Amino acid sequence: MMQDDDTTPVLARLAALRAMSVKELKVEWDKLFGAEAPNNSRSFLEQRLAYRIQELTFGGLSKPTRQLLDALADEVEGRKVRKSVISDPRNPVIGTRLMREWNGTEHVITVLKDGFDWQGRKYKSLSAIARTITGTQWNGYRFFGLRERKDAA
Structure with missing residues (x-):
């Protein structure tokens, strides 16, 4: 099992996970998450514990x-569920x-x-509209001229 102190280098702590039994991994899980391990999958426990060790040492996602x-x-x-909307930065202003x-x-x-409205029907992507119009696979942004030109200088 790993040492309890946080002075053990991260790489050593990660390497120690490989040598642990599933039972030891579950004990480590309880120590790091404060809850019972969700399953007995060795690979899941190792990967998630490795992430948690790094997260606690270096900080998590912003x-x-x-x-x-x-x-x-x-x-x-x-x-x-959330109020924010993910949108492609290439999309023009709504309307x-x-x-x-x-x-x-x-x-x-x-x-x-x-999304997009074409002929009174809502589409999630410009590519779907371009495919309907042409009958072939298109990049919707390219079809409607919204891709940046690389040759512009």
């Missing part, structure tokens, strides 16, 4: 990073109308707070 990760998780899960002509037809897209 508040803005934690908020960003929480918001991204909400977006992936399809539910919105902006994007126009693109394709095969002689003009298409107008309106930027919404949480």
Whole structure:
């Protein structure tokens, strides 16, 4: 088992995890988290304990990073718990109308707070709209001219 003092170098503490039994890892979990280990998976316990040791030594994630990760998780899960909205910095201001002509037809897209409107239908991405318009896979930002040009000097 690891020494109780915080003077043991981090690398030594991390290396010690490999030599511990699952029972010892669970004791270490209780010491570092103040709760019972959630399972008996050796790899899970080692990885999470290693992160916790480093977190306690060097500090955890910043508040803005934690908020960003929480918001991204909400977006992936399809539910919105937090008040912030993750948006691509390439998106124009809400309400902006994007126009693109394709095969002689003009298409107008309106930027919404949480997506895009095209022909009265809401889309999560410009790529989905571009694919519907063209029938092929497109990068939506490129299709609607929102990517920065690398040749501009």
